Amino acid sequence: MNNLKRLIITSAFFALVGFTASGQNPISYGIKGGLNYGATGEYFDALSFNRSNPDKNIGYHIGVFGKMGDEIYLRPEFVYTAIKSDYDNAEFNVRKIDVPILVGVQLIDHLSVFAGPAMQFILDSDFRGIDIDNIRHKFRVGFNFGIAVNFDTIGIDLRYERGFDNNEASFKEENQGRYSRIDTKPNHLILSVSLTL
Template sequence: MKNLKKTVIATLVFAFVGFSMNAQNGGSFGIKGGLNYSANGDYFESASTNAKHPDRNIGYHIGLFGKIGNKFYLKPELVYTATKSDYSSDEFSVKKIDAPILVGVRVLGPVSVFAGPSLQYILDTEFEGINIDNVEEDFSIGLNFGIGLSFNTIGIDLRYERGFSNNEATFIDNNLGAGVVSRIDTRPDQLILSLSIAL
């Protein structure tokens, strides 16, 4: 299974590089980065049905994008993302690779709207110093949609991202007693502000 995941990631990277090289002839290619205002899903201690709802926290992202088209465009991205969610005095962090595939349309001057799926691969999860290896699915799919401004080689966009399906991480919380299993919904729920520069 791990070899399959590595193969899929390598294929995505090579496909993105190939696309980006072609995009230089009829579009743009560049770098992007910015801030994420995010929260994951609910946290359940042991078998309790009472959920702790997360407080949002600031994270960041950095990556590459390609863009083909002008009035209507296709924009794939490959992005490293780090997010955090606060649960009372505890903190849950996620590091992942995102590969949004966006379709957009220019609606007025430099303003465009866009939407599309985002393929996500979780690299690492941590809950207050505990590394969590037992994530239900390392691969998941989310939805991105938002609005962007483009000025020559500079672009700014604000988007919302939400994971589609339940994807829980489980771990043993020794503070609650030996063998007590807790769980967190790892689905992202975030606002993303990005600055992009075409090269």
């Protein structure tokens, strides 16, 4: 509940800043998609007591966005994201909904920087073919920051996404009496192309 209160306060603050900055500037919206490169957190094997960090891998995302303001702007997004991490020849797949609320500042023509909180809701995940549905917190808050280049209706942005804290899931693998654990916290570089409609 405390996390939810912090999320509401933080989101309200960024929205207020963005709306104040946007004034009478036009509102636009569009679609976006692209690639993610990164990994989730540590995996603990309860059978061998080994801990391992994943190899980074490529995922994808697709979604919609709105934009209010010009030189200083508010940009909320609603994005479906699929990420994949490799742990010793085993894949950990996560599908989630991301809702970043970003505030950006235009530095020079076509170039801006942005940052803001990103709400994350995990839809489902699996590891070695095992569905993992007991993630400690399916709803979490992370942080995005990055740089964007916009030309009329086409935009390209590169951002870094990081979860604030660990978010472990525990599960029992085949022929194993103990529960292994895996951390679902994202740590990614995200490259997006957007089209303003």
